[in-house]
Amino acid sequence: MHSSVHATENLLFLTLLQLIVMVLAARLGNNLARRFGQPGAVGEIVAGLMLGPSLFGHFMPEASLFLFGAKASTPITIISQIGLVLLMFQIGMDFEFGHLSQRRNRHGSLGITVASISVPFALGFALGQLSAPVFAPHVDSIAYSLFCGVGLAITAVPILGRILKEYELTRTEIGVVAISAAALNDVVGWILLAGISAYAAAKFSLDAMALQIGGILLLAAFAWFGLRRAIHWLLAKYPVLGGEVPPNLMTLVIAITFSMAICTYQLGIFAIFGGFLAGLLFHHDHAFVEAWRRQVGRFVLVFFLPVFFTYTGLRTNILGLTTMADWGWALAFLGAAVFGKILPVFAAAKLARFSTGESAVLGALMNTRALMELIVLNIGYDLGLLPQNVFTMLVIMAVVTTIMTGPLLRLLLPRAGYAVPQGVEA
Structure with a gap:
């Protein structure tokens, strides 16, 4: 004892x-x-x-080794995932999706989603096929190439949400279109990821994929037609008074958010999307959103998110590239990732009748990959489909594409008619 x-x-x-x-x-x-x-x-x-x-x-x-051990401990792993679920809840509730009632924005989101997935996925797959003999001679070249494709195709919803908040774009049309397209992009990305993982394990079946997609649609229908009404009733029964979320309401919100996370986890698209879906159901009540952000949101950003970043950092070693050839391949992956996102998104936004400036901003936003990308890469690495060198190259790509977003936004926002907030000016 x-x-x-x-x-x-x-x-x-x-x-x-x-x-x-x-x-x-x-x-x-x-x-x-x-x-x-x-x-x-x-x-x-x-x-x-x-x-x-x-x-x-x-x-x-x-x-x-003393502080962190050989790998992230179980408590740190769990804390990081809870933090992500709560962050996704905040991102979901913080957007004004009423903008999507406008035809241009709705079509823009769908067009940008297709462009932001298809082109970088194809480029990543092609690079995978070219690099497989060099880096992955003992790995199934199709599975390896498919993982390279998903690695380039993903857009990071949580970090994109943070960046949109910092640049005060959350309730603008381009902010809503970007986060909507990124959310759709990630759901498709996770489904592709599940399919590729199943293919790699020789367990792929169209029946299982159809069942997964059907389950997602069923959950979305339940949330929209059933849970949304229950939440309207809850918010009326426990209204926000004096800018404070009542304890009973806070308890039920946490229970609903975690329950939705369990549902999406069971559907194979990861628990964090349950948090995002739950947040969407609360976004209409501005008093609740403001009170929650003030009471809970700041703690999530200051405490939970750093745990997630460090958890991923503990699994990532960016000192692994030693030869010029390695760096040449790293630049090839980076170039395909950047141009494969920005140019197709720009074209799709222009087709949806956004201005040239707004289209360029949307391209820069969708190029944000961050640590959602690193989750995908860690899965590929754990499955033995991404060799160490390629894993490292794609990690560098994920960090560089995220770091690019800030300077690009400061350059492009004024040209699109948006002011750069004082706190994030160079």
Whole structure:
């Protein structure tokens, strides 16, 4: 009994120590990034990567092993995933989807989704086929190439949401179109990911895929026609008073959000999308949104998100590329990722009758990949489909495409008729 208590206390001690380091490092990264004109989220991503084997683990291996162990501990893994679910809830509730009632915006979102997936997926698949003999001679070349395709096709909803908030675009037409297209992009991406994983495990079946898609549609219908009415009743029964969310309402909101996360997890599109779906059901009540953001939202951003960034950083080593040929391939993946996103999205936005400036902004926004991308890459790496060098190249691509977003927005927003908020000016 005594040894069990001692083990629990020891785990608690290490977890608390890890959390202190993660939260402080992320805040420092956030402040430094803002000083250099980057969105704070980018600084938090870089801080998370620096705590991993790319910097801290490389130069201070013994200290890193003591603090973080050989891999992220179970408590840190769980805390990071809970944080993502809560962040996605906030992103879902923070958008004015009424803009999608306009035909141009609705068609724009669909067109941008198709463009932002199909072209980079095709380019990634082609690069996979070309690089397979060099990097993955012992891996199924089709499965490897498909993973490269998904790696280039994904757009990061959570970080895109953070960037849109920081640039005050959440309730603008281009902000809503971008997050809607990114959400659709990610759902399609996760379904592709599930299909590719099943194919790699030789378990692929059209029946299973049809069942998954049917389940997603059923959940969406239940949320819209059933749960939405129940939430209207809840918000009327427990109204926000004095800018405070009543405890009973907060309890039920958390229960609903986590229940939706369980549903989407069971459907194979990951728990975080349940959080996003739950947030959509609350977005119409502006008093609730403001109160929740003030009471809960800030804590989620300051505490939970750094844990997620560091969790991913612990699994990522960006010091793995050693030859010029490796860096040549890394540049090829980066170039395909950037031009394969920005140019097709620009064209799709123009077809939807957005201005040239707005189309360019949408292209820059959809190029944001961030750590959603790293989740995909870690899955490919764990399945043995992405070799270490290619994993590293795609991690670099994910970070660079995210870092590009801030400078591109500062350049393009004024040309599209939008002011750059004072806090994120260079």
